[in-house]
Amino acid sequence: MGLLSNSLNLTGVIFLTHAVYSAYEHSLLTSSSSSSSSSGEITSLPLDITIETLLSLLVLCTGIVIGAPSLRPIQWAVWASSVEKEDHVSLEQRRALVEEKVRAGGTVGNPFAVLDQRNGFLDIRAKRREFADWVREGGAAK
Amino acid sequence: MIDERELAINPIVQDSVRHNAQTLSNIRALTASLFGVGAGILGLESYPGFAFYLLGTFVVSSLIYLLRVAPESQSTGSKDGANLYFYRPMMDLWVGDSVGNMMGFVLTWTLFYGLVRA
Incomplete structure (x- = not known):
């Protein structure tokens, strides 16, 4: 192009x-x-x-x-489906896509990804057990 | 037509609207000055010059429709063509801000008319 x-x-x-x-x-x-x-x-x-x-x-x-940079769909349903599809492409394609979008001055990826992907809760019991094992072994750095 | 309820059912992405409008206005500003150069070379005066500009605007709109809007809307599988990219296709794509860009056209038109026919 x-x-x-x-x-x-x-x-x-x-x-x-x-x-x-x-x-x-x-x-x-x-x-x-x-x-x-x-x-x-x-x-x-x-x-x-x-x-x-x-x-x-x-x-x-x-x-x-x-x-000219490519036009973007304005209907929310069409736009959201295209954004969702971008999440399921290979890493190479994704890299090219992001590069193209940044050059065109647009937003990259799904803006709601932060709502979908969240870190799980911290398993505090497992952490405490790990610490206890570490103390029992003498507290030396490995 | 323009209905609040309709917009609530089928919402519009403002970011995309702005991006499309900016892309189109860039194309229009560039091509308007180029048509001014052309009209200056051809030595058009008064009404033929403005007719040349209107014709050129129409050609550019057709090019945008044929090269950018039609293939991309076909690849997404929808049939509504320009409705996919423009809220009001008639105003945004075909008429657009041709009056605003006419100033740039007249600028380069007079400049090149004077340069060529010095």
Whole structure:
């Protein structure tokens, strides 16, 4: 996606610059060769410059649209299901996903994950037994 | 139509709405200045220039719909297309803030008209 949009943008900018320069040279040429009125030169822009301008604009617009960050669903149900699905992908995919989202400036992952995943209660009896064993063994650090 | 009860049943994610609007306005601002460059090169004056801008805005909207909205809504399996990404598709996607971006268009239009036809 990124490479395609960048190459499209680069191509469009090059051709648009060329079209601007060609139009400038053309108007300079016609105004110096024949001292006609300025209204005549507007219609006399060569067809190839016109086509180049329009095509480069189309290429640039396509590149900009392709390169834009992806849209997000606004309906809560659709959005939440997509967020839930992101929780069940492999680590590699997840890493790529997070990278893409951070670049687009959005929130990452399920915002309600903190409600779903909580640490269990501390088993204080087991901890006390461990400590008692440790004291019985002499209290030396292992 | 815009009903509080309807919104309570099908809530809207404000974060996504903001993100979509910002993405679209970035695209529009960029392309509006580019269309100004084009209109300046072509030497359009008065009404044809504004018609060029409106045509370009429509082309960009169609590109957004064809390249971004349609494939992504198809991949999620829903059929309502632009409704998936925009609260009011007609206003947000097709009409948008074209009047606001027209200022940027006129700016580059006059600049390049003056540059080319010096």
